[in-house]
Amino acid sequence: MTTYTKYLTFNTRQEHEYINITLEVAEAIEESGVKDGLVYVGSMHITSSVYINDAEDGLLQDIETWLEKLAPARPDYKHHRTGETNGDAHLKNLIMGHSVTCPITRGRLDFGPWQQIYYAEFDGQRPKRLIIKVMGE
Amino acid sequence: MTTYTKYLTFNTRQEHEYINITLEVAEAIEESGVKDGLVYVGSMHITSSVYINDAEDGLLQDIETWLEKLAPARPDYKHHRTGETNGDAHLKNLIMGHSVTCPITRGRLDFGPWQQIYYAEFDGQRPKRLIIKVMGE
């Protein structure tokens, strides 16, 4: 069995950003030499997510609008008593998930034609880390 | 370490359908010969989900009603500028998740008494694929 670990760092210009990281994950799989197994891709933070969906600009705007409705930025979260102002980013993370696991077959992401891996930042403009862990043989 | 990969195809009669796939996953585990490990079960699409919950008809109707409220079918998603009309199916996928990972112990799904694995279709009436990847020993 082989394991291979890689870290990425993001420092987004915007507070919210959706970054397609499919190529970076594919690269890590290639570097690992793993031909069959699983790859875990996870945010190391609690105000950003990793999810799988379509690389389509309109949809990314729809997701942003929709998340703002389901988990709105508001001044009155109890979490803000700590001095933080990012309560909504924690809740957006909970809807979208902190990580994905993906199958690897014949050395590649075993994906359908539209699956893309995204890092979704909800509290950016500072360095945030992500971990990729490949496991297989 | 052993890995074993299997694909299922669904072509639902309805646009939305909830299909219990627990037996198919159990079968794949048996075919793999893996006695201890993990099984990944994931949609290869971005408008259908795999989730774990109860096999109870009333609950399936509750889930459908609830998802329609949280991620309603609407004409005005920006994603629809591409000619698609399934913006809501992408958002329903994001709530419900694209995949599950499940534990295998003594050659079987190590589940509690009510856990069942479902494929949830939100944009059906055409062939859609799912991947099962068993990994363990």
Next chain:
Amino acid sequence: MTTYTKYLTFNTRQEHEYINITLEVAEAIEESGVKDGLVYVGSMHITSSVYINDAEDGLLQDIETWLEKLAPARPDYKHHRTGETNGDAHLKNLIMGHSVTCPITRGRLDFGPWQQIYYAEFDGQRPKRLIIKVMGE
């Protein structure tokens, strides 16, 4: 490859409770002897969740309030025709997820500084089980 399995049982005093289980997961990893791999942590029930976020009391209250808004306790769920009254707990589980997978590096959870693993009970006051499965080498 090594696998290691451990079960925890919770019997919460309250119907809803959020329990930090990060130390228990770290302990299971240590007991397993696995230095590099993945750990799966999953509820064996369909009315409680495992998720990753911040160990901050205000945020836990925000999550509780927010979940009650997105998936409210109501008398009229169709699931209640079975005699159950916990329809909302099933839906809360679907938002929050039934399990997490986490990376292990050098024998420890490879986490950022604020990531904590929580067991979230939405239908407690009776014994509920959770499974930890460590896999790696």
